[in-house]
Amino acid sequence: MKGTLNASFIEATAVEATQPILAILLVIIIVVSAVANTLIMLGIYSDSRMQTPTNTLILSQSVADLGTTVFVIPCALISVACGGWRLGDIMCAVNAFLNMYLTAITVLNLTVIGIDRYFAIVHPAHHKISRKKAIYVVVFVWALALLPGLPLLALLSDKVILVYFPGFFVCGQEFLYPTGQIELGVIILICTLFVAIPLLVILFCFKKIFRVTRDKKHRICPCAMSNAQKIAIQVYAKSAYTSMYVIITSLLQVFPACFTMLLVGFQAITIPEGLASTFKIVMWSHCFVKPIIYAARQRYFSRRILNFYKSPCCRGMRARSFFDRCILIRIKHQSHECESRKTSLNGRFPQTSRNRSISVNLKSMLQVTRRQSNDSKLRDFSEI
Numbered sequence: 001m002k003g004t005l006n007a008s009f010i011e012a013t014a015v016e017a018t019q020p021i022l023a024i025l026l027v028i029i030i031v032v033s034a035v036a037n038t039l040i041m042l043g044i045y046s047d048s049r050m051q052t053p054t055n056t057l058i059l060s061q062s063v064a065d066l067g068t069t070v071f072v073i074p075c076a077l078i079s080v081a082c083g084g085w086r087l088g089d090i091m092c093a094v095n096a097f098l099n100m101y102l103t104a105i106t107v108l109n110l111t112v113i114g115i116d117r118y119f120a121i122v123h124p125a126h127h128k129i130s131r132k133k134a135i136y137v138v139v140f141v142w143a144l145a146l147l148p149g150l151p152l153l154a155l156l157s158d159k160v161i162l163v164y165f166p167g168f169f170v171c172g173q174e175f176l177y178p179t180g181q182i183e184l185g186v187i188i189l190i191c192t193l194f195v196a197i198p199l200l201v202i203l204f205c206f207k208k209i210f211r212v213t214r215d216k217k218h219r220i221c222p223c224a225m226s227n228a229q230k231i232a233i234q235v236y237a238k239s240a241y242t243s244m245y246v247i248i249t250s251l252l253q254v255f256p257a258c259f260t261m262l263l264v265g266f267q268a269i270t271i272p273e274g275l276a277s278t279f280k281i282v283m284w285s286h287c288f289v290k291p292i293i294y295a296a297r298q299r300y301f302s303r304r305i306l307n308f309y310k311s312p313c314c315r316g317m318r319a320r321s322f323f324d325r326c327i328l329i330r331i332k333h334q335s336h337e338c339e340s341r342k343t344s345l346n347g348r349f350p351q352t353s354r355n356r357s358i359s360v361n362l363k364s365m366l367q368v369t370r371r372q373s374n375d376s377k378l379r380d381f382s383e384i
Contacts, residue, residue, distance in 0.1 A: 167276025
């Protein structure tokens with residue numbers, strides 16, 4: 001008995017000592033995630049060229065992460081500061097709903113992004129999804145996520161109650177022993193639909209994607225490909241790797257906390273609060289890890305972020321792009337003058353060596369400038 005009391009006292013002392021550290025970590029997650037996801041959303045919304053079907057799915061993911069940052073993590077911060085749940089039973093039910101709902105949206109969004117990349121790379125002829133259809137898919141994902149999000153078992157069954165999990169800083173469903181067969185069947189169904197099937201689909205999609213991108217890189221001789229073909233292969237490969245990094249990091253961050261909390265809810269295991277807190281902090285950190293990966297892997301997102309901060313480097317890029325546009329306008333103007341001169345002479349344009357050289361130089365400069373501009377746009381505004 002004395003040993004148990006000493007162990008409880010030591011654990012309580014350790015929890016109190018780590019409260020300031022946990023509060024600081026939660027504040028950092030809230031600030032960084034809010035800024036990063038807002039910049040991603042503004043980067044897509046402010047440029048019509050970025051409003052592609054794939055980026056619509058990424059926008060949905062950013063909205064879900066921002067929802068977690070604004071509505072779920074602040075409640076955890078209050079609980080850490082107060083030493084427990086102090087927001088009442090109604091807010092506990094709302095917190096349990098939002099935690100499960102936004103987590104399910106994250107898993108479904110990652111699955112849909114993997115399927116989209118699969119059709120874009122493995123079956124490009126069948127990849128004809130429009131932005132309108134992508135919006136329909138997003139609406140379906142957000143509606144389907146209501147199934148595991150709503151705490152129906154806690155409302156309809158006397159075997160399930162809503163409680164606050166101290167180590168996880170959220171409210172959730174706890175199953176009373178012995179658990180009924182109906183409740184157990186519902187949980188197995190939800191885990192199958194929102195865990196097992198998405199993982200299998202993601203694994204299948206990326207296995208096919210990597211096989212196709214590897215074959216495309218080695219099947220064709222690089223010297224026989226045009227510049228556009230080389231860029232297209234690079235874009236597809238970069239798109240696949242970006243999606244892979246995002247999905248793998250998110251799954252590794254999300255599922256340990258979810259599985260552990262599910263087992264604790266079934267009263268199958270008991271874990272220290274420190275370990276549970278670590279799992280939950282790692283899980284919530286995915287809210288800002290994904291935007292950082294997008295910004296690091298996609299040049300246009302990083303440029304947009306730099307533009308928002310108005311850094312000197314960004315001003316230099318804007319100045320260079322403005323200078324390039326001025327050169328292009330000047331070349332077009334000179335070419336237009338030559339064409340007007342040719343028309344004014346009723347087709348009898350003096351074909352001197354000087355005029356011919358000027359015309360050829362202007363046309364070649366215009367073609368090179370357009371080709372460089374198109375290549376840059378293909379790299380910068382390609383789907384992630």
